[in-house]
Amino acid sequence: MTERLTSGAGVASVPRGFTVRAPASSANLGPGFDSLGLSVPLYTTLRVTPQEVTEVVPCGPELENTPADESNYVYQAMLLSAQRAGRTLPPARIEIETEVPLARGLGSSAAALIAGIVAGNELLGRPLDHETVLDVAAREEGHPDNVAPALFGGIVIATLDKLGTHYVRLDPPAHLGVTVLIPDFELSTSKARAVLPREYSRADAVHALSHAALLAAALSVGRLDLLRHAMQDYIHQVWRAPLVPGLSDILDDAHRYGALGAALSGAGPTVLCFHDTREPTSRLHTYLHSVMKRNGLSGRVQDFAIDPHGTVVSY
Numbered sequence: 482m483t484e485r486l487t488s489g490a491g492v493a494s495v496p497r498g499f500t501v502r503a504p505a506s507s508a509n510l511g512p513g514f515d516s517l518g519l520s521v522p523l524y525t526t527l528r529v530t531p532q533e534v535t536e537v538v539p540c541g542p543e544l545e546n547t548p549a550d551e552s553n554y555v556y557q558a559m560l561l562s563a564q565r566a567g568r569t570l571p572p573a574r575i576e577i578e579t580e581v582p583l584a585r586g587l588g589s590s591a592a593a594l595i596a597g598i599v600a601g602n603e604l605l606g607r608p609l610d611h612e613t614v615l616d617v618a619a620r621e622e623g624h625p626d627n628v629a630p631a632l633f634g635g636i637v638i639a640t641l642d643k644l645g646t647h648y649v650r651l652d653p654p655a656h657l658g659v660t661v662l663i664p665d666f667e668l669s670t671s672k673a674r675a676v677l678p679r680e681y682s683r684a685d686a687v688h689a690l691s692h693a694a695l696l697a698a699a700l701s702v703g704r705l706d707l708l709r710h711a712m713q714d715y716i717h718q719v720w721r722a723p724l725v726p727g728l729s730d731i732l733d734d735a736h737r738y739g740a741l742g743a744a745l746s747g748a749g750p751t752v753l754c755f756h757d758t759r760e761p762t763s764r765l766h767t768y769l770h771s772v773m774k775r776n777g778l779s780g781r782v783q784d785f786a787i788d789p790h791g792t793v794v795s796y
């Protein structure tokens with residue numbers, strides 16, 4: 482059985498083994514800092530088998546430095562669901578695999594967090610509904626822009642405040658594709674947040690909220706022609722540019738090579754460009770490779786569709 486996460490809370494307890502698959506995500510999209518993101522089809526997968534003792538088994542080269550015990554971030558995420566439900570997590574073997582490169586701005590931590598919370602909730606018989614799963618994850622990350630698309634798929638606009646986590650999910654507009662440049666070096670979110678100013682001027686605030694509002698509206702009605710203008714940002718990219726060689730050039734010039742808009746993906750160093758899926762992306766690929774070469778970087782350039790499914794549980 483495969484199911485999207487569409488049912489509510491309260492399903493009876495689940496003794497069988499199951500798999501949880503959570504996608505990568507690209508947050509911010511320029512001015513939507515901490516509030517806007519989309520889902521990328523690279524996946525973190527957990528295979529959960531109830532048994533008498535807990536075992537945490539990271540698999541594959543990407544996870545070779547993550548702990549093989551209960552201190553693993555995925556297992557800690559599973560405990561969060563038990564904590565919110567006021568229950569004790571039953572023991573299980575948890576195998577973890579990921580295609581999401583770590584600390585590159587593609588939401589590896591959010592995919593791990595969502596996969597873990599959903600897996601814990603599933604082991605407990607789904608005491609938490611989806612809004613609560615999102616709220617647990619958003620409070621843990623401190624912002625909802627990766628976890629919301631990782632959970633629901635598509636493009637998600639979300640806010641986190643004292644009253645809860647509120648969101649609107651959009652289906653990806655027709656003909657909108659994503660091209661990402663994923664450099665080979667890591668940049669932790671904490672380092673990329675530490676360079677941001679603590680305060681902004683009113684002019685910067687007005688610039689950010691007007692562009693973020695325009696971007697959300699453009700994405701919701703499929704106005705691909707507006708993306709380049711709507712994606713202008715002075716809240717985070719300008720401060721992070723020194724950490725990501727070539728970023729400023731790509732933000733300024735990618736449109737000349739067919740990009741509909743460009744942004745730093747999450748906290749970087751991945752850079753995201755939108756493209757029109759009816760047009761070839763070869764010129765854009767050649768350009769992005771040339772920027773890497775000019776800056777002495779290695780990495781890969783890859784096209785993706787936006788993942789519409791989000792996190793999926795299968796039996």
Ligand SMILES: Nc1ncnc2c1ncn2[C@@H]1O[C@H](COP(=O)(O)OP(=O)(O)OP(=O)(O)O)[C@@H](O)[C@H]1O
Nearest residue numbers: 554583584585586587588589590593669670747748
């Ligand atoms: N599958 C996983 N299992 C265990 N730990 C993980 C897993 N995925 C990510 N992590 C932890 O999350 C860290 C990366 O998180 P970080 O927030 O710095 O970057 P990111 O989530 O990849 O990028 P961004 O938040 O900018 O999109 C890793 O170094 C690792 O500690």
Ligand SMILES: N[C@@H](CCO)C(=O)O
Nearest residue numbers: 508514515670747748
């Ligand atoms: N909005 C977050 C995403 C990365 O987790 C940031 O840019 O720091």
